[in-house]
Amino acid sequence: MEQIIRCVNCDQIFHHTSFDQLPEYVSSPTSSEPFQEKERDDYRDFLKSHRGHRLEDLKIIEDSFVSEKPYLEPIKVSYFKATNGKERFVIRKFRKDIHDPLTYDLIYGDVTLKCVKIEAQTREIKKQMEMELAGLGLSEKQLDDFIRLIQGLTKRVDIRNLTRVTEDSSHPLEIYYRMDDVSYAYLLRNCRTIFREAEFTAIQEFIDRHRDDGVLLWKATHEIQLIQATQPRRKPYPIQEPVEQKSAVKKK
Numbered sequence: 001m002e003q004i005i006r007c008v009n010c011d012q013i014f015h016h017t018s019f020d021q022l023p024e025y026v027s028s029p030t031s032s033e034p035f036q037e038k039e040r041d042d043y044r045d046f047l048k049s050h051r052g053h054r055l056e057d058l059k060i061i062e063d064s065f066v067s068e069k070p071y072l073e074p075i076k077v078s079y080f081k082a083t084n085g086k087e088r089f090v091i092r093k094f095r096k097d098i099h100d101p102l103t104y105d106l107i108y109g110d111v112t113l114k115c116v117k118i119e120a121q122t123r124e125i126k127k128q129m130e131m132e133l134a135g136l137g138l139s140e141k142q143l144d145d146f147i148r149l150i151q152g153l154t155k156r157v158d159i160r161n162l163t164r165v166t167e168d169s170s171h172p173l174e175i176y177y178r179m180d181d182v183s184y185a186y187l188l189r190n191c192r193t194i195f196r197e198a199e200f201t202a203i204q205e206f207i208d209r210h211r212d213d214g215v216l217l218w219k220a221t222h223e224i225q226l227i228q229a230t231q232p233r234r235k236p237y238p239i240q241e242p243v244e245q246k247s248a249v250k251k252k
């Protein structure tokens with residue numbers, strides 16, 4: 001069970017999960033027990049502090065999640081988009097300290113990923129060539145020329161023409177793309193000036209082997225761009241007398 005609840009009056013967000021009511025264990029020097037169970041109910045506390053306010057459920061917009069650090073990092077800022085059916089919001093999720101609970105902020109605006117750099121995996125390419133093509137007896141200069149050629153291609157490419165590889169990346173802001181056909185043709189043509197006829201076939205096979213899911217994928221580094229909009233002006237919501245909560249936020 002997971003619910004994103006927005007208080008419309010305060011623009012505050014509560015992430016309702018089954019963990020809200022887990023007891024907290026606190027050390028107690030005065031008691032004979034080393035840890036004491038402390039009752040905790042964040043959901044009840046949220047409802048209490050927003051008593052009489054208008055609450056609504058937000059639906060998370062699929063695939064809108066972006067994060068500045070890998071999934072397992074505990075201290076990081078992530079964003080996702082959510083909607084109440086009429087408006088879309090950006091929700092910032094973070095914690096400042098590993099012991100703090102997650103905090104959710106509602107932001108008016110949009111969040112996107114912007115590509116800031118495309119590069120070839122030069123180190124990995126060189127290592128792979130040395131391993132697979134050792135029998136060819138290529139010179140250091142040939143390897144370096146080949147790497148330089150590939151790296152040069154990334155300067156001419158437009159990310160909009162590239163196909164993203166769905167493979168999991170270890171970092172959420174590093175996305176891998178497949179080399180486009182124009183770059184591929186250019187690469188092969190120029191390889192003829194670096195490699196001798198006898199070496200060329202092996203080089204072409206190497207390129208074909210690693211183009212779709214190997215070291216020849218291009219790594220695009222992204223940046224999170226948060227575009228903040230001004231909050232729409234509207235009449236303040238009247239504070240209602242505490243009646244029954246809306247069905248959307250009924251306890252499950």
Ligand SMILES: [Zn+2]
Pocket residue numbers: 007008009010011012049050053
């Ligand atoms: Zn409120």
